[in-house]
Amino acid sequence: METTPTSKRKPTIRDVAAAAGVSRGTVSRVINGGHWVSPDAKAAVDQAIKTTGYYANAAARSLATGRSNSVAFLLTEPQHLLFADPTFSLLLRGAAQELSQRHMTLVLLVAGTPEEHVNVAQYLGAGHVDGVLLISSHESDPLLESLIATGVPTVACGIPLGHASDMPTVSVDEIVSARTATRHLVERGNQRIGMITGPADTPGGRYRLVGFREELGDNFDPNLVEPGDYSMASGAAAMAALLERAPDIDAVFAASDSMAAGAVGVLRKAGKRIPEDVSVIGFDDSGLALTVEPPLTTMRQPFEQISSEMVGLLLHVIEGGTSKSVTLPTSLVVRDST
Amino acid sequence: METTPTSKRKPTIRDVAAAAGVSRGTVSRVINGGHWVSPDAKAAVDQAIKTTGYYANAAARSLATGRSNSVAFLLTEPQHLLFADPTFSLLLRGAAQELSQRHMTLVLLVAGTPEEHVNVAQYLGAGHVDGVLLISSHESDPLLESLIATGVPTVACGIPLGHASDMPTVSVDEIVSARTATRHLVERGNQRIGMITGPADTPGGRYRLVGFREELGDNFDPNLVEPGDYSMASGAAAMAALLERAPDIDAVFAASDSMAAGAVGVLRKAGKRIPEDVSVIGFDDSGLALTVEPPLTTMRQPFEQISSEMVGLLLHVIEGGTSKSVTLPTSLVVRDST
DNA sequence: GTCAAAACTGTGACCGGTCACAGTTCTATC
DNA sequence: GATAGAACTGTGACCGGTCACAGTTTTGAC
Numbered sequence: 001m002e003t004t005p006t007s008k009r010k011p012t013i014r015d016v017a018a019a020a021g022v023s024r025g026t027v028s029r030v031i032n033g034g035h036w037v038s039p040d041a042k043a044a045v046d047q048a049i050k051t052t053g054y055y056a057n058a059a060a061r062s063l064a065t066g067r068s069n070s071v072a073f074l075l076t077e078p079q080h081l082l083f084a085d086p087t088f089s090l091l092l093r094g095a096a097q098e099l100s101q102r103h104m105t106l107v108l109l110v111a112g113t114p115e116e117h118v119n120v121a122q123y124l125g126a127g128h129v130d131g132v133l134l135i136s137s138h139e140s141d142p143l144l145e146s147l148i149a150t151g152v153p154t155v156a157c158g159i160p161l162g163h164a165s166d167m168p169t170v171s172v173d174e175i176v177s178a179r180t181a182t183r184h185l186v187e188r189g190n191q192r193i194g195m196i197t198g199p200a201d202t203p204g205g206r207y208r209l210v211g212f213r214e215e216l217g218d219n220f221d222p223n224l225v226e227p228g229d230y231s232m233a234s235g236a237a238a239m240a241a242l243l244e245r246a247p248d249i250d251a252v253f254a255a256s257d258s259m260a261a262g263a264v265g266v267l268r269k270a271g272k273r274i275p276e277d278v279s280v281i282g283f284d285d286s287g288l289a290l291t292v293e294p295p296l297t298t299m300r301q302p303f304e305q306i307s308s309e310m311v312g313l314l315l316h317v318i319e320g321g322t323s324k325s326v327t328l329p330t331s332l333v334v335r336d337s338t
Numbered sequence: 339m340e341t342t343p344t345s346k347r348k349p350t351i352r353d354v355a356a357a358a359g360v361s362r363g364t365v366s367r368v369i370n371g372g373h374w375v376s377p378d379a380k381a382a383v384d385q386a387i388k389t390t391g392y393y394a395n396a397a398a399r400s401l402a403t404g405r406s407n408s409v410a411f412l413l414t415e416p417q418h419l420l421f422a423d424p425t426f427s428l429l430l431r432g433a434a435q436e437l438s439q440r441h442m443t444l445v446l447l448v449a450g451t452p453e454e455h456v457n458v459a460q461y462l463g464a465g466h467v468d469g470v471l472l473i474s475s476h477e478s479d480p481l482l483e484s485l486i487a488t489g490v491p492t493v494a495c496g497i498p499l500g501h502a503s504d505m506p507t508v509s510v511d512e513i514v515s516a517r518t519a520t521r522h523l524v525e526r527g528n529q530r531i532g533m534i535t536g537p538a539d540t541p542g543g544r545y546r547l548v549g550f551r552e553e554l555g556d557n558f559d560p561n562l563v564e565p566g567d568y569s570m571a572s573g574a575a576a577m578a579a580l581l582e583r584a585p586d587i588d589a590v591f592a593a594s595d596s597m598a599a600g601a602v603g604v605l606r607k608a609g610k611r612i613p614e615d616v617s618v619i620g621f622d623d624s625g626l627a628l629t630v631e632p633p634l635t636t637m638r639q640p641f642e643q644i645s646s647e648m649v650g651l652l653l654h655v656i657e658g659g660t661s662k663s664v665t666l667p668t669s670l671v672v673r674d675s676t
Numbered sequence: 677g678t679c680a681a682a683a684c685t686g687t688g689a690c691c692g693g694t695c696a697c698a699g700t701t702c703t704a705t706c
Numbered sequence: 707g708a709t710a711g712a713a714c715t716g717t718g719a720c721c722g723g724t725c726a727c728a729g730t731t732t733t734g735a736c
């Protein structure tokens with residue numbers, strides 16, 4: 001302990017007030033924008049803050065104001081899927097950035113196991129955060145109920161199945177996007193088009209399949225549909241199943257880039273050339289798309305915009321504004337896999 | 339608004355006390371373990387908590403106890419590198435899991451830009467978290483100084499250059515690991531072994547090169563070393579540079595799997611077969627290693643253990659315990675790229 | 677020179693918990 | 707049946723801010 005300048009307890013607003021020769025109230029005013037305080041007083045306080053090394057105590061402030069200036073980024077996936085999906089990372093990065101610009105903090109909450117569910121419910125109930133960014137939600141998720149019950153402001157990414165109108169959402173038009181992807185394959189002349197879907201209890205899992213089916217119309221063959229869970233491994237497994245059931249398959253639409261990447265691996269091992277023998281299109285444009293050989297054609301989701309819109313909406317609701325939902329467009333990115 | 343049970347303000351400990359017919363103190367005791375309270379009183383309080391829907395207010399508790407029951411997961415990389423590196427995700431997941439088991443919360447802080455640096459310093463200064471998990475630190479990082487200055491308990495991942503003894507750390511033996519990787523290539527009979535290093539101002543960037551050089555001894559050729567920044571793109575660029583400078587290169591050791599993956603892409607495009615023409619070994623075993631074709635031989639870092647040790651050490655320091663550092667072993671995982 | 681409004685400042689109450697301490701009841705022991 | 711100690715309970719002070727309000731000074735218009 002050669003250096004012991006940390007010996008004393010942290011300075012409080014009273015210490016600063018004393019040092020500056022003013023009252024607590026004046027110091028508080030300076031901290032919060034400095035309106036209605038004389039230049040002299042402000043200068044003295046600024047100086048005192050510097051010399052004392054003062055930081056406003058977060059807990060005390062929260063207690064007094066009822067605001068915490070932080071929001072939760074809530075993931076409800078089982079752990080092993082969480083970070084496998086680059087989608088989350090993109091949203092996380094975007095949200096963190098957007099929030100930090102507004103001097104708010106992102107608290108990452110993971111509610112994978114039932115045990116964690118109660119932890120999280122407790123945490124949110126304790127008023128630890130001002131709002132919640134709900135990232136992935138499966139149908140009839142119990143957490144959704146308790147979120148609605150506690151009344152904490154929430155914005156969902158994608159429209160939670162069964163709770164379409166319970167909270168503001170930011171989403172892409174799944175059906176239109178899926179139709180665009182499917183049409184792209186049709187226009188390329190593919191005849192036997194398969195699909196690897198996401199879980200049926202997620203909006204992306206359900207509605208991308210709807211779009212796929214709608215676009216194919218009479219050519220839709222339920223035998224060419226295989227479910228996955230968005231992970232690369234599940235994409236590989238699904239592709240293997242499809243290949244076995246329908247060796248003549250000449251194109252596949254995967255509901256995520258990860259699954260598309262898994263599918264590509266299987267196809268290559270099976271001796272198929274991409275796109276000559278089988279075309280592959282993914283969904284997300286998650287950065288992974290470029291690392292696959294060949295680079296994936298995919299439906300680009302505007303993640304930057306999604307996270308920024310989510311934060312914007314959430315803050316608006318927190319401030320007491322009325323809630324509304326936003327739908328953003330996707331775009332087809334053609335690369336070498338089709 | 340068909341259901342409006344959320345109308346009234348949240349119940350406080352006083353409401354619970356009143357409902358249970360006991361005092362605030364007794365309620366507080368029940369919440370915190372229930373010692374020294376009669377079974378009758380405890381039952382009444384438990385019941386009252388349920389009927390009122392009470393949750394202890396986090397801010398009030400923090401203010402009174404001086405603890406926040408949350409720790410920061412602090413990243414200091416520029417944004418674009420952050421989530422490209424799967425390493426972070428692994429550590430994040432591990433830490434979140436470990437903390438949630440102890441009913442603590444993980445707060446993700448990103449300090450990429452200088453502006454974010456001051457935000458973060460402020461946040462930490464405000465006592466918002468009980469401790470900090472410092473993930474990636476470049477030499478002479480200003481944030482490091484302010485961390486040390488504010489005296490907030492911190493545990494670093496990897497030994498921060500220039501601050502070796504200023505805080506507890508959890509790390510792997512970089513030099514030994516790099517020697518093991520290099521020896522593997524030598525034992526395979528490779529003669530012209532190159533290396534793609536990490537940034538020289540990070541411990542992994544510096545010491546993995548040291549190990550590489552030590553192991554090669556007189557066979558070390560500085561011409562076969564090219565720096566990267568751990569990203570896939572930088573790995574590709576470095577590999578291209580090496581290939582141009584030394585077309586006879588027959589093996590390459592990359593300081594991360596991401597860079598190895600980038601290198602593999604370039605090698606394949608250059609018509610090199612892996613491992614017949616050029617062997618590639620990575621570092622991390624980050625999950626990416628398995629997605630590369632061929633699957634990467636790599637040095638496995640025990641991320642699960644690293645994050646769990648970090649959390650353990652940090653909590654120990656927070657509780658006032660003495661600090662110590664931990665070094666964990668890596669292991670060679672041989673796959674098809676060597 | 678008067679007076680009202682604007683600009684500035686200080687004070688006490690309050691946010692919702694925890695904690696130390698004092699007070700009460702219950703048990704066990706001699 | 708007195709007494710010590712353990713088990714249990716309630717009270718007031720306190721954590722460190724914010725806020726409403728009251729009080730003081732300055733400004734400007736007539």
